Amino acid sequence: MDAAREKSVIEATPKGLLIGGDWRDGDATFAVTDPATEQPLCEVANGTPADARAALDAAVAAQPAWAETAPRDRSEILRRAFERLNERADDLALLMTLEMGKPLAESKSEVTYAAEFFRWFAEEAVRIEGRWSRNPSGSGRLLTMRQPVGPCLLITPWNFPMAMGTRKLGPAIAAGCTMVVKPAQQTPLSMLMLAQILRDVGLPDGVLNVVTTTTASDVTGPLFDDARLRKVSFTGSTPVGKKLMEQASKHLLRVSMELGGNAPYLVFDDADLDAAVEQAVIAKMRNIGESCVAANRFHVHESLADEFGRRLAERLGAMKVGRGTDDGVQVGPLIDEDQRTKVAELVEDAVDHGAKVLTGGERVGDRGYFYAPTVLAGVTDEANLLREEIFGPVAPVKTFRTDEEAIAAANASEYGLVAYVFTNDLRRALHVAEALEVGMLGLNKGMVSNPAAPFGGVKESGFGREGGREGIEEYLAVKYVAVEA
Numbered sequence: 001m002d003a004a005r006e007k008s009v010i011e012a013t014p015k016g017l018l019i020g021g022d023w024r025d026g027d028a029t030f031a032v033t034d035p036a037t038e039q040p041l042c043e044v045a046n047g048t049p050a051d052a053r054a055a056l057d058a059a060v061a062a063q064p065a066w067a068e069t070a071p072r073d074r075s076e077i078l079r080r081a082f083e084r085l086n087e088r089a090d091d092l093a094l095l096m097t098l099e100m101g102k103p104l105a106e107s108k109s110e111v112t113y114a115a116e117f118f119r120w121f122a123e124e125a126v127r128i129e130g131r132w133s134r135n136p137s138g139s140g141r142l143l144t145m146r147q148p149v150g151p152c153l154l155i156t157p158w159n160f161p162m163a164m165g166t167r168k169l170g171p172a173i174a175a176g177c178t179m180v181v182k183p184a185q186q187t188p189l190s191m192l193m194l195a196q197i198l199r200d201v202g203l204p205d206g207v208l209n210v211v212t213t214t215t216a217s218d219v220t221g222p223l224f225d226d227a228r229l230r231k232v233s234f235t236g237s238t239p240v241g242k243k244l245m246e247q248a249s250k251h252l253l254r255v256s257m258e259l260g261g262n263a264p265y266l267v268f269d270d271a272d273l274d275a276a277v278e279q280a281v282i283a284k285m286r287n288i289g290e291s292c293v294a295a296n297r298f299h300v301h302e303s304l305a306d307e308f309g310r311r312l313a314e315r316l317g318a319m320k321v322g323r324g325t326d327d328g329v330q331v332g333p334l335i336d337e338d339q340r341t342k343v344a345e346l347v348e349d350a351v352d353h354g355a356k357v358l359t360g361g362e363r364v365g366d367r368g369y370f371y372a373p374t375v376l377a378g379v380t381d382e383a384n385l386l387r388e389e390i391f392g393p394v395a396p397v398k399t400f401r402t403d404e405e406a407i408a409a410a411n412a413s414e415y416g417l418v419a420y421v422f423t424n425d426l427r428r429a430l431h432v433a434e435a436l437e438v439g440m441l442g443l444n445k446g447m448v449s450n451p452a453a454p455f456g457g458v459k460e461s462g463f464g465r466e467g468g469r470e471g472i473e474e475y476l477a478v479k480y481v482a483v484e485a
């Protein structure tokens, strides 16, 4: 990869705080690191609580005019942003790979996915409707309308630095809400570039404010104390989500929580094994396994488990690990050393409890946070990785005998984000789909993410939906008017 191009993409990215339409320097800066080389890429502004307050002031000031802006105008801004993201997909993908590590082809898919949220919500912005109905008693009429909830705090994670942003920004813009966004400290550049693009396509000053920081709780804390903030939408880990829920109770904010997962991948004895293995590679290895919807544990019928494990190990063992910018690389580095250590410890623990390594099971190289794609067979109930989110390229395979055993194993988790089910028996598929405690299900399919569908979980995976018809509802409040007529 061309070092000069990498440099120019980094140089073209804003590094400041976006507040009220201006890019401001922070009092201090922090380094953004390339996880493949462990080398710094650049410095960005390290926002303070005072910066966050200024960002909320700007969002509050912009709110009335933005709510009044014609839906078609809001829609056109999103549509232009969709087009601009696609035009600039190569540069945006490179930027994302540099700060997050995923292979370029995957970064490009994420840019497309991220852009699609803008297109989808451009189409939704002009379809915010109400109702006019007759009172059942016959006297009077009922009028309902849907209005923007008001200024929002949007907090995003590092694993999908752009799509987790557009999935919130798209509906907020469409609904007429203003925003303060706090991206993850490991991957601020994608969000900063996104903000610049939205400015370029005409988003009015103050509608979107971005505060990058290394002190997330100090910086966002005061916003929860301010009654002018009306909503928080968070994507990240369940423990942080719980803390934010407590803070949100102070002024009873509207809350959307997209939290952790522990996706079961069920392969029944009548499944198409070729398809189950093919889709398992996607469900496990997309985003280096650092995805809330990554298949976290494979429950395979005992008649197929050996063959499934063998074939999956063959596929994962053949994947090319390396810097995401290099040709042919399919597996990039993990985000940092903490994440790699956590993955390595989960594998060691599973092996200590009897699992057998079919491929991988080790760190790769002496620079960058690489971990080999790993398949573990014969995983026992004691292994921690059946309960914890692995967030890495590790596939534990466990067997089951009966459907009820498979369903019970799948539901034995505090999480409930997504499950994957492989069977060709319609009756069984429908029974299992109804019995699983999840917000989403892939049926003979290893990927569910789609801007046109409602993404979200149940149990400790959170609540609220992003994308689909449901996505915009998170940013709208219903008002009812009783009409004497």
Ligand code: NAP
Binding pocket: 155, 156, 157, 158, 159, 160, 164, 182, 183, 184, 185, 186, 213, 214, 215, 216, 217, 220, 235, 236, 237, 238, 240, 241, 243, 257, 258, 259, 260, 261, 291, 292, 293, 389, 417, 457, 461
């Ligand atoms: P995280 O530690 O919870 O961080 C997520 C975001 O919250 C980051 O911007 C982080 O800032 C910020 N944050 C952390 N502590 C905070 C606090 N006390 N107050 C305010 N903000 C705070 O999660 P992560 O490790 O970045 O992301 C991985 C997790 O996200 C996984 O559990 C994954 O399953 C989940 N996830 C869920 C979905 C979904 O849609 N359900 C999608 C993607 C990821 P800093 O960067 O400064 O720490």
